[in-house]
Amino acid sequence: MARSRNRNGLYIVLFLLPVLILFVLFFVFPLFFTAQTSVMKWKGIGDMEFIGLRNFERLFTDDTFQMALGNNLIWALASGFIQVPLALLVAILLNRKPKGWGAFRTIFFLPNVISAVAIAMMWTQVYNPNHGLLNALLAPIFPDLAHYHWLGVPATALAAIIAQSVLYIGYFMIILMAAATNIPIELYEAAELDGATRTQQEFAITIPMLRGTLVTSATLAMAYGIRHFEATFLMTGGGPAYSTTTMGIVLFQQMDELQYGRAGAVALILIAFGTGMIVLLRAIFGSKDPMSDASQ
């Protein structure tokens, strides 16, 4: 019996070993290397010079980096508290199986299979001040906006990028729809017998039962928000006047300027910021899943 258990343990280790080696090589080692470079002055070429925490000090006193931190926070909150609730709303509506729900599900999910580059380019055109769709729609009501440059004005650029991003709810909608199908039908039947309306059922049964999935979705969405890069890079490059910059953009720019030490420091802060935010989210909302309780 003991020998069999030992052999099983050995198999487990053997099966895990390749993944463990890859994990150490491609995650743990780069992480340590990044940590090492973060306390160095290094142009990427030539020798590193130890400078202690000066890279971090420089970043935290830099207006651009502070703006990036703030923007990352906005991105995380918008992803977690606008994108996911929108996805929930659509998931609930489509779960009622209205006419054409299958087509709507496909339409909502479609952007997830389209390249982020193509989507960013499309929205750049939508926001174009000369021939953009948005201004064309707004101009009859607000003539002053006929040539408004949504991405060129610091006050609106960040909101414009976030707005186009949070609309893509397909991924979370599918997760929530899948989870909603697992809610025991008896709960709804009982509620119906008690005279609860559909809306009351959604608030009293669906949303509470989806709590675990919602927390997971919000965590994922916020993680995506924190590491956001592509759309901003493609649509504004972090401008105008750094108004849309994020830590990912700052990291890229530091590398572009051959400031690899400082780029390492940004990467570490990004990891710490992301981890902290997710831990906080789990602490506030918990990770207990009512669905698993129901199935027990």
Next chain:
Amino acid sequence: MRTSKVLKFLTTLGVVLTLVGAQAAAQEIVLTWPCIWVGGDAKAAPVKEIVDAFNAANVGKIRVDIEAQPNYDAYEQKIRTSLAAGTSPGDIFTFKLNPATSEFYKSPLVMDFSKDLTGTWAKSFPAASIKQATIKGQLKSLPFEVGVTPVWYNMALLKKAGVTKVPATSAEFWAAADKLKALGISPIAQNTGGTNAYITMLWFTQIAATRGGENVWSKPITDPVFVESLKDLKKMFSYANVDSVGAAPAIANGHFLKEESAIYSNGSWRLAPSEKDGPAVFSNLAFDYLPSFGTYKNSVPMFLQAMLAAGETKDPARRAAIITFLKVLTSPDSVKKISLASGAMFTVPFTFQAATPVEKGMQRFMDLVQKASFTVPNLEVALGPAAVAEFGQLISKYVAGETTEADMLKAIAKKLED
């Protein structure tokens, strides 16, 4: 039995062919060239022609393979990250020489040409450009393409606005801009997007040169010359295309070619594309110095636009192959071919009769350089990518009135401290 014989024959044939192939492959040196002159670039066709001819003349010995990298920013990023990661970006590659990329000279992965550039090959390059490319005795890149960026005027639009000649003074320049604006067009093409706010950066360079002279970049960036230059630039933005803030250089190029802007600045490499994409504009072009905004007249930005570099190798045969190809690529014949097809200008001189419209345009660029009181490098070349990136970000804030000249220049100065 027969089947077995056939199988044996086929196996033997396969082994022999593999060995022959391996032998041939072992003898042929394949050089990779991650290249930006591909796709729609005006230099793509002549460069391909030169490479194809070289490969045909060196069959079985040397072959140059072009790796297409059509995006300039992505290309520069690839070169930087490859070298920083300790990997050679390729056997042959190009980069812009500026205070940041001069770090590449410290990399053991980049070949030093100082001992190879001798005899007639050395004589084909102007001594001044070789001096510019030599850092601490090392010549780790060859000066190849030259950028000359005067002011481009669409004379048809200017005439339509009642301006019959190229503005000679700043007062005439602003008057022309006013008249063009009254016509309902955006007189001056600008762009603040991309990694270097290219067109706007060129305007700033030209204004600063007319205010600060030949050695303008040796002044601290917080110097009053740059404060005043920013004020002029801000005024220019009141005549700029509405989407100038955040726009890529292609947007400014497009406005000029679509006759939505009448005054623009760029290099001669835009001549051939302009002829192709905007023939109506091209036939009415005039090129000149920016009128003086200060005390200095007749200056034009001129800088080394592309440096040729090579990956270091310990294999003498490979090194010889690289040098052989670079000698062909930088020969006056090759340079002439690329130059005449694209309008781009190069350090290696060659003789030509300005026959075609593009060649006449190039001749005008050369005349402007020859007759200039002085030439200056642009902001990016002089101060590096960090400074120009900060310039590009803050200029939008500045033109929107959200920061002052002093604060903007202080921020750039802080970047320069790195």
